[in-house]
Amino acid sequence: MSTLPGRDHTSSSTPSLDGKGGTDPDAKVGKSTKRTGPSxxxxxxxxxxxxxxxxxxxxxxxxxxxxxxxxxxxxxxxxxxxxxxxxxxxxxxxxxxxxxxxxxxxxxxxxxxxxxxxxxxxxxxxxxxxxxxxxVESEKRSEEVSQSETLPECPDDTNIHYVYYRVYSSEGKGEIKAKTSFDENDISLGRINTLLIAPPHTAGSLKTCIAKVEGLVTPGHASYKDKELFQDMTSDTAMSDTDDISFQGDTYPGSEEGDPVALVNATTNTAVDQKAELTPDGPYSNFTKRARLTLTLGYETNKPTWLSINKDEIVHTDGVIVSVRSPTTNDFWPGYMVINSKGEKGFVQQCVVEFI
Incomplete structure (x- = not known):
C-alpha cells in the first residue's frame, strides 16, 4: 500500500486529552477524572x-x-x-x-x-x-431516519476541509456539471466535506464518495473498474485505490480549488442499475412503490434533506408519510423519503407525488 502526499508519518507518544489532538492545559496530577454532568x-x-x-x-x-x-x-x-x-x-x-x-x-x-x-x-x-x-455493511433500516423539530443548527465552521474535484464523462464530452457546484462561473468544479468520506481514507474511498454524490456507478458495477481518479489535472497516471490519504493537514489531493482531483471515465447509473439496487437484497429494499413527480422544484438551500425534483421524474419510496421542517420557512410539510433515478435519497412533499 503506497502513501499519497498529506499522510502524516509522525505520531506522538503523548495521548490526546482534549479529544482534538491537543493536551488539556488544566490537567493536574491527582485531579478527579469523573464527569460532573451528563455523559x-x-x-x-x-x-x-x-x-x-x-x-x-x-x-x-x-x-x-x-x-x-x-x-x-x-x-x-x-x-x-x-x-x-x-x-x-x-x-x-x-x-x-x-x-x-x-x-x-x-x-x-x-x-x-x-x-x-x-x-x-x-x-x-x-x-x-x-x-x-x-x-456498516448496509444502510437498510426498518424505519426511516427520525426528523426532530427541537434540534439546534450547527454553527458555521470556517475550518471545514473540502476535497475539490472535476468529473469527466466516459462518452468523451469533457468535463460535466458537478452536483456539488458552488461557483456559478465554474459549474464543473465540485467539492465534498472530507467528513463524508468513509474510513479508511484511501483513494478508493474518495473515488467511491465522489461517485455516490454525483449519482455515478459504484463498487460492484461492471463499469466501476473503468473509473480512474487522478491526483491533479497534470497527473499522467491514476491513483491506486489502496493509496492512503490524510485529510488532517492542509495539503492533500484536492485540498485547493485551483488544484482539484479528477474523476475520469465517469458512467451514469442506468434504469437497469436502479432496478438492481431496489431488489430484496439491496440497500433500499423497502422502497418498492413507484411514483411520478408532478412539478419541477429546486431546494438548494434545503439540502441535504430535501431533494430537488423534476416534473415527470420517476422515483421509488416506501410510502411512509413523514413530516419534515423546511429550513427556509421553519414550517413542517408532509411528504415521503424517495430515491430518484440517480440514486439520490431525500424528502419530497406529498402534494407533488403521484403513485403509479
Missing part, C-alpha cells in the same frame, strides 16, 4: 459508499453526526459491545460485520476486544470533535 457518546455513521444520516442527530443541518447518552451502552465497553449497541439504537443490521475507527483518520479498524472508556473526561467518542466512526 454522551458522539459518532458518525458510514457505509463503504460514504456518510449515513443518524437516527439520533446532534444538529438539524448536520444529521451525519449522532449523540447518545453513555448510560444506554451496556458494559463491558468493548468495541464489539459498542458496535452492537450503536447498531441497535440506529436500527442497523449485522453489527458483527461493522467496523469501528477511532480516530476517523485511522487506517485500520479497532479490534473487537479493544476497550473504550465512555465515562472518562476525554477520549474517543466523548466529543463531537473526536467521534467514533462506525462503518
Amino acid at each position: 454522551y457518546v458522539y459518532y458518525r455513521l458510514y457505509t463503504k459508499l460514504g456518510a449515513l444520516e443518524s437516527n439520533h442527530p446532534l444538529y438539524n443541518n448536520d444529521r451525519f453526526i449522532g449523540r447518545i447518552p453513555s448510560k444506554l451502552f451496556a458494559p463491558p465497553h468493548t468495541v464489539a459491545s459498542i458496535k452492537r449497541s450503536l447498531c441497535k439504537l440506529e436500527d442497523l443490521s449485522e453489527p458483527d460485520k461493522a467496523l469501528v475507527f477511532t480516530p476517523i483518520s485511522s487506517l485500520a479498524p479497532k479490534e473487537d476486544s479493544t476497550r473504550l472508556s465512555l465515562y472518562a473526561p476525554f477520549g474517543p467518542g466523548l466529543s463531537e470533535q473526536d467521534p467514533i466512526a462506525l462503518v
